[in-house]
Amino acid sequence: MSTTQTNGAGMPPARDFGRYIPLLLQRTGPLTETLSLTPAEVGNGLLPQQIQGDSLTTSVCGFCSTGCNLNIHLRDQQAIGLSPAPDYPVNLGMACPKGWEALTVLDAPDRATRPLLRNAAGKLEPVSWDVAASTFTERMKAIQREHGPQSIAFLSTGQIVTEEMALLGALAKFGMGMLHGDGNTRQCMATAVVAYKQAFGFDAPPYTYADFEQSDTIVLVGSNLCIAHPILWQRVMRNQFDPNIIAIDPRTTETTMAASQHLALQPKSDLTLFYGVANLLIERDWIDHEFIDAHTKGFDEFAAFVQAFPLTRVVEETGLAPEAIEQFAQSIHDGLRVSFWWTMGVNQSHQAVRTAQAIINLALMTGNIGRPGTGANSITGQCNAMGSRLFSNTTNLLGGHDFANAEHRQKVANVLAIDESTIPQEASWPYHRIMEGILRREIRGLWVVATNPAHSWINQETARDILSRLDFLVVQDMYHTTETARIADLVLPAAAWGEKEGTFINSERRIGVASKVSRAPGEALADFHIFKLLAEYWGCGEMFRRWESPAAVFEILKQLSAGQPCDVTGIDDYEMLRDLGGVQWPYPAGSEEPATERRLFADGRFFHSDGRAKFICEEPRPLPEPTTSKYPFTLLTGRGSVAQWHTQTRTAKSAVLRKLYPEELYVEINPHDAAEQRLGSGDLVVVSSQRGAVQGRALVTPAVQPGQLFIPMHYEATNRLTHPSFDPYSHQPSYKACAVRIELASR
Numbered sequence: 001m002s003t004t005q006t007n008g009a010g011m012p013p014a015r016d017f018g019r020y021i022p023l024l025l026q027r028t029g030p031l032t033e034t035l036s037l038t039p040a041e042v043g044n045g046l047l048p049q050q051i052q053g054d055s056l057t058t059s060v061c062g063f064c065s066t067g068c069n070l071n072i073h074l075r076d077q078q079a080i081g082l083s084p085a086p087d088y089p090v091n092l093g094m095a096c097p098k099g100w101e102a103l104t105v106l107d108a109p110d111r112a113t114r115p116l117l118r119n120a121a122g123k124l125e126p127v128s129w130d131v132a133a134s135t136f137t138e139r140m141k142a143i144q145r146e147h148g149p150q151s152i153a154f155l156s157t158g159q160i161v162t163e164e165m166a167l168l169g170a171l172a173k174f175g176m177g178m179l180h181g182d183g184n185t186r187q188c189m190a191t192a193v194v195a196y197k198q199a200f201g202f203d204a205p206p207y208t209y210a211d212f213e214q215s216d217t218i219v220l221v222g223s224n225l226c227i228a229h230p231i232l233w234q235r236v237m238r239n240q241f242d243p244n245i246i247a248i249d250p251r252t253t254e255t256t257m258a259a260s261q262h263l264a265l266q267p268k269s270d271l272t273l274f275y276g277v278a279n280l281l282i283e284r285d286w287i288d289h290e291f292i293d294a295h296t297k298g299f300d301e302f303a304a305f306v307q308a309f310p311l312t313r314v315v316e317e318t319g320l321a322p323e324a325i326e327q328f329a330q331s332i333h334d335g336l337r338v339s340f341w342w343t344m345g346v347n348q349s350h351q352a353v354r355t356a357q358a359i360i361n362l363a364l365m366t367g368n369i370g371r372p373g374t375g376a377n378s379i380t381g382q383c384n385a386m387g388s389r390l391f392s393n394t395t396n397l398l399g400g401h402d403f404a405n406a407e408h409r410q411k412v413a414n415v416l417a418i419d420e421s422t423i424p425q426e427a428s429w430p431y432h433r434i435m436e437g438i439l440r441r442e443i444r445g446l447w448v449v450a451t452n453p454a455h456s457w458i459n460q461e462t463a464r465d466i467l468s469r470l471d472f473l474v475v476q477d478m479y480h481t482t483e484t485a486r487i488a489d490l491v492l493p494a495a496a497w498g499e500k501e502g503t504f505i506n507s508e509r510r511i512g513v514a515s516k517v518s519r520a521p522g523e524a525l526a527d528f529h530i531f532k533l534l535a536e537y538w539g540c541g542e543m544f545r546r547w548e549s550p551a552a553v554f555e556i557l558k559q560l561s562a563g564q565p566c567d568v569t570g571i572d573d574y575e576m577l578r579d580l581g582g583v584q585w586p587y588p589a590g591s592e593e594p595a596t597e598r599r600l601f602a603d604g605r606f607f608h609s610d611g612r613a614k615f616i617c618e619e620p621r622p623l624p625e626p627t628t629s630k631y632p633f634t635l636l637t638g639r640g641s642v643a644q645w646h647t648q649t650r651t652a653k654s655a656v657l658r659k660l661y662p663e664e665l666y667v668e669i670n671p672h673d674a675a676e677q678r679l680g681s682g683d684l685v686v687v688s689s690q691r692g693a694v695q696g697r698a699l700v701t702p703a704v705q706p707g708q709l710f711i712p713m714h715y716e717a718t719n720r721l722t723h724p725s726f727d728p729y730s731h732q733p734s735y736k737a738c739a740v741r742i743e744l745a746s747r
Contacts, residue, residue, distance in 0.1 A: 058085055058578060060504045060512035062159070062497025063098045063645055065380040066090060066231050067506025067582070070099060072498075072517040079103055079498065079517035089581045089596045090209060090510065096230040097643050101654040103498060106518055108653040112480040112493035113522025124480070124491060129523065133537040135490060139472045141538075143445040144177065153180040153434050153443050157450035158188070158382030161502025161514055162391050163553035164527040165384070167544070168449060169393020171531050174422045175540035179429075180443065182395065184451040185388040186431040188381035190730040191347035193389055195356035196378070198729075199364075199614050201607030202400065202565040203389050207339070207375040208508050208584065208597040209235055214373030216241045217335030219248070221270060221359060222345015222736075226254040227642040229343075229379055244331050248273070249345060251636055251668075251710055252703040263328060264705060265318040267634050267737040271351055271620045274358035276314030277329045279306040281365065286333035288367030295604040295612055296364050302615035317620075332366060337373030344381065344638065348736050350624050353729040357616045364613055370601035379507050382646075383497075386505035390566055391557055395427045399560035403427045415559045418543060430731035431457075432724070435466050444471040449527065450494065454483035455647040458733040460719035461692050476530060482649055483716065494527050495520035502528070502550040503577070505585070509566075512582035513574045528553075561585075565607050623737055624725035631689060631739035633673070633709050635721060638736070640712025648714050665696035665717055668710040669742065674700040677742060684745040687711065689738055692720035695745055709742060 055074045060067055069088035073081045082103055086093035115132035116124040127135075140152050154172050156165065165183075172178040193203045200206075212218070212235035226233045233255070236245070247259035248270060256262040265273055281287055282303050292299045315322050332338055340359045346352060356378065363369045363376035380386065390400050401408035403424055413420035429437060435457065437443040446467070457463035467473060467487060475488035478496040485491050499520040505511050520526070525533070528550055535541045547553050551574060561567050567588040577583055584598045605611040627634055643660035645651045652658060667687055669679065679685060681700045686693050687709060694717040704710050711718050713735065723738035 057515050057517060058088075058513075059498065059515035059517060060383070060506075060582070061095075061099045061102055062383050062504070062514060063102065063650075064229060065382055065385050065507040066229055067383070067504060067508075067510055067512055068095060068099055068231055069512060069581070070095065070102065072515065074517065078519075087581065090506065090508075091231045094231050094234050097657060097660060098645055098651060101651075101657055103518070104656070105650040105653040106496055106498055108479065110479050110481040111521050111524065112477060112485070112491060113524055114493060115523070116480060116491040118489045124488075129525075129533065132490060132492060133533055136474060136492075136534060137537045140176070140445050140447075143471055147444050149177040150179045151443055152176070152178055152445035152447070153428075153437070154178060154447040154449065155431065155434065155451055155453060156181065156183040156388070156392060156394065158183060158185040158385040158388045159450045159497075160384065160527050161500065161550060162384060162387035162505060162557065163502045163550040164531065165388055165392040166398060166553060166557055167528060167531045167547055169391070169398065170416070170547075171535050171540070171544065172447070173393055173424055174416070174418055175535055175543050176538055179424050179426070180434050180437065181393070181428050182431040182434055183388050183392050184431075184453070184456065185380075185382060185385045185392075186731065187348075187456065187733060188344060189347060189378065189385045189389065190430070190732040191349075191352035191356055191727060192378035192380065194353045194730040195360060198353070198616055199357055199360045200601075201609075204565055204600055204607060205378055205386075205507060205509060206369060206600040207377040208599050210597040211339050211373050211375055211377070211599070212236045213239045214241075215239065215243050215335075215337050215339040216373065217244045217246070217331055217338040219246045219332075219338065219340045220255060220259070221248045221340065221342040222347075223341055223343040223379065224249070224253040224255045224639050225341070225343075225379075226258065228639045230642050232379065244335065246328060246331060250705060250708060251638070261324070261327060261331065263320055263324055265320050267636060267708070268349055268351070268623055269318040269620075270346070271355045271358055272309060272314055272317040273320070273325070274355070274362060275306045275309040275617065275620075276311060276325060277332070278302070278358070278361060278365065279309050280311070280326065280329040281332065281362075282306065284329075284333070286329070287365045291367035291604070292365060295606070296615060297608075297610065297612040298615040299365065302361060302617050305617045332362065335368075337371065338363070338366065338368040339373055339375050339377060340368070341377045341379060343379045345736060347378070347730075347732055348734055350725045350727060350734045351618075351621050352727040352732055352734070354616070354618045354620075360613075361615050361617065364615065370599065370604060372599070375599065383506075384504040386507065386509060387503070390505065391560075395430070397423070399557070400564050400566050401560075412560060415556065417546070432726055432731055432733065435463065438466050438469055441469075445474075446470050446472075447474045447476070448484055448488075449476045450478075452477075452482045452484045452647045452649055454487060455716055456719065458719060458722045458735060459691050459724040460722075462724070463719075476527065478524070479649060482647075492530055493522065493524040494530060495524050499524075500526035500528065500550075501574075503554060503574070506582075509584045510582040511568065511571070511577060511585065513577050562588075624734065625723045625737075625739045627707070627739045631741050633707060633740050633742060635687070635689070635738050635740040636704070636708055636710045636736060637713045637718060637722065638710070640714055644712065644714040646714065647716070662697075665694060665711065665715040666699045667696045667742065668699045668701050668704045670704050670706045670708065671700050671702060672706045674698065677744075679742070679744060685742055686745045687721065687740050687742050689721040689723070689740045691723070694718065694720055698742075709740060
């Protein structure tokens with residue numbers, strides 16, 4: 001612990017930091033190590049002449065988890081344009097509209113440029129960093145003194161670099177004494193984490209993106225890959241084996257229209273479908289006995305369990321034709337290299353973990369894992385969701401360790417040179433339990449970093465009411481206009497992607513470097529420097545002296561990963577990552593130079609102590625909120641456009657991206673239902689649930705089945721409707737299905 005002298009408020013005297021804040025504001029340093037620009041590096045003349053600069057660097061994109069690499073073109077060491085990196089093994093010279101517009105969103109007029117503190121009149125007004133840091137420390141410590149150390153918490157993100165995540169988690173839990181802190185990755189990938197841990201023994205997505213090109217059978221579950229992950233869809237289009245693409249989705253999407261088979265099942269009946277298909281495969285002896293016997297555990301119990309899912313039951317519960325279900329099973333049997341992929345349509349469900357494990361079961365029982373073109377593969381959402389999974393110090397102790405494991409705590413304490421007693425012996429409450437803790441007045445102070453829960457959290461009206469009950473709400477963000485920042489007591493202005501350096505870990509476990517190519521506006525600081533500043537004011541700065549830069553933290557993270565399944569001690573530094581086009585973990589010390597693409601479990605050994613993967617199953621549960629006569633429709637939510645991202649905090653700043661999707665909220669409704677409701681396309685309608693109502697334009701389309709509606713998740717109003725139900729194992733919210741009604745709006 002720090003021995004720094006403190007004042008009466010428990011923080012170092014302000015005079016100790018007289019030069020500290022100005023130095024942070026001036027601490028820009030060289031933006032990049034620049035390279036000479038050659039025709040080959042600008043895409044053989046494909047780069048528009050007007051953005052050709054005098055130097056070039058590269059950076060992993062800061063939007064989705066695909067992890068594309070971009071060439072950033074510089075003039076006078078300032079970014080003036082970008083183009084996709086032609087030889088990076090992720091995107092191979094491709095970029096989606098969001099990637100092309102990544103720099104545009106940095107120049108928005110509502111960037112947070114100075115700290116803002118709510119005054120006695122209830123207005124946010126600019127203050128100095130000294131006042132902001134002093135206020136943060138005084139008020140958070142005052143809450144702890146009155147209500148205990150666990151009365152303050154943080155909510156973080158999958159949007160900042162790994163080194164910042166680790167510093168935040170260590171500062172909050174080891175330095176400030178917080179027990180509870182979770183990330184918004186709880187909303188997108190917690191299900192995959194738990195499913196992999198329980199089945200494989202570690203959170204280990206096994207695949208590489210090359211598997212999209214090497215499969216002869218591709219099963220997409222709850223994934224509109226074409227617009228949610230367009231670069232990955234392009235990888236599918238590069239597949240030379242003319243793959244059989246099977247899309248499982250209640251709704252007709254851009255992806256299902258390109259598929260060989262579309263299984264338009266009833267919402268959240270996919271668990272029954274997968275158990276039924278497993279039963280068919282077993283009955284017809286279309287399974288890999290050798291793999292099952294050598295590398296798995298629990299198959300006999302699983303085989304007995306799925307006997308309760310005959311074809312008749314599956315037809316009744318899914319609404320699918322028996323021929324479609326049998327064709328699905330036949331396709332799995334006929335495929336030589338079958339890959340299974342899922343995204344939010346699975347993860348955001350009341351029975352999400354068991355559904356993900358049902359997909360894993362299909363891969364295991366057919367031996368479709370560890371070989372090129374195979375795998376049970378979760379594609380996550382945010383650019384650094386995987387970094388959050390391993391290093392955010394929320395539900396996992398740093399490096400994929402376990403808070404409850406004494407040996408793990410001691411290892412982390414030794415690496416960090418801290419007292420082991422400062423490390424909590426239990427994991428944090430999950431996100432929804434933190435929100436409940438605020439409602440119960442167990443948590444009084446909340447620090448929100450690079451996320452927007454007043455927009456994105458389920459059952460939005462209740463979420464905003466809960467946040468309003470806090471004694472002290474701090475929001476750290478690049479914009480001061482987010483729905484959450486508007487209700488904050490203190491806003492800390494943060495630098496954005498492109499204005500700082502660090503690493504991201506993408507869905508295929510590839511660690512890549514995000515480069516600093518622009519200076520943050522005004523007095524905005526990188527999250528890293530905000531955390532360092534607050535550590536000094538809190539009085540625990542000495543604990544983080546070694547954490548002097550993102551590059552220094554990366555060295556610490558390497559030490560923390562040693563001996564873990566995610567061991568990356570063989571990576572030298574950021575330059576090695578740049579030179580190799582990123583590196584997929586694991587890459588322990590002594591490894592040979594990695595191949596461009598690497599997958600897990602090629603040797604058939606998993607991470608449980610016995611080296612075997614587990615079959616896990618459970619009886620399906622009904623929808624938490626079924627339809628009624630008052631609310632006769634099931635609402636589906638999902639990706640609306642390739643140009644939208646999450647709460648549109650960034651994408652809405654781009655005039656180009658705004659042109660690619662409707663500005664006004666729209667509601668897809670089946671023609672049969674529209675006729676019954678006497679609605680036409682373009683009509684102004686109101687959609688209501690038990691929690692609230694939204695207004696939008698009807699879009700009459702056969703893309704949705706009768707009895708269902710669809711609204712894109714990105715619109716601010718959508719989460720007024722969603723039902724606060726959660727998977728019991730991952731605690732991930734179920735955004736995808738709730739009961740609603742639709743009617744013509746009053747004129």
